[in-house]
Amino acid sequence: MIHPTAVVAADAQLGRDVHIGPYAVVEAGAVIGDKCVISAHAVVSGCVRMGAGNTIGVGAFIGGDPQDLRFDPATESFVRIGANNRIREHCTLHRGSSPGAETVVGNDNFLMVGAHLGHDSKIGDRIIFANGVALGGHVVVEDGVFLGGGTFVHQFVKIGKMAITQGHSSISKNVPPFLMAAGLNTVVGLNSVGLKRAGFSPEQRAEIKEAFSWVYRRGLNLAQALENAQARKWGLEAEWFWRFVGSAGKRGICGWRGRRQSKAERDAGARE
16 A cells, blocks of 8 residues: 555554555654555655544645744644545645644545645634635634635634635634635625535524624624623524624624615614
């Protein structure tokens, strides 16, 4: 299962049925789970801990040093990858930037060509990064997110569950769960198609839409929206939205591209 031109360290730990392609490199200390595929010219450094069923594409580099001028290459840090991920050609995943720190990839993710995960980033499960997506350091991406091609995410930003970005988006503020972002730090509505495909009921979608409206369309500031939200009981999904928005911190959340409702429009909506 190992091509004769591959370079595999004697003390790398390989599971069963691992395939390693031509000119691939697996460094000392790397741990690779069962039925993984390491394609031609890929490099898996010794800091990588990888579960079962992962595919590493041609020319990918997993476990490179952080792009941090203060980083000491003698630091022991890691990249930890779950199971059944597809990491395509020329992707780069950098290891943590402090002793014992990890860059983490969950399960069942699809990273398309040229995607980059900066040091200490953490992504969940069932996430899709289209070609050329780049995460800065310490970015958190929750489950079910889709980032369009060429999306750039600033360091320390958080992307909420099942959010989606348009291609070539630039994100330096947090993106709340279930929303669609585009351009520079802007949300343009709900990820309605994604919610339907995920099996959210009409009632669940309506409640998320209402929470979205309170934050973005009713002319309230964020503190007012959060205060009003506390006065009623929400379902699990909307509650997730409110917890995310309430914990956005100094980074804040992306703004709204559309027009806010006037007071007269809000009053008319309330009467209906």
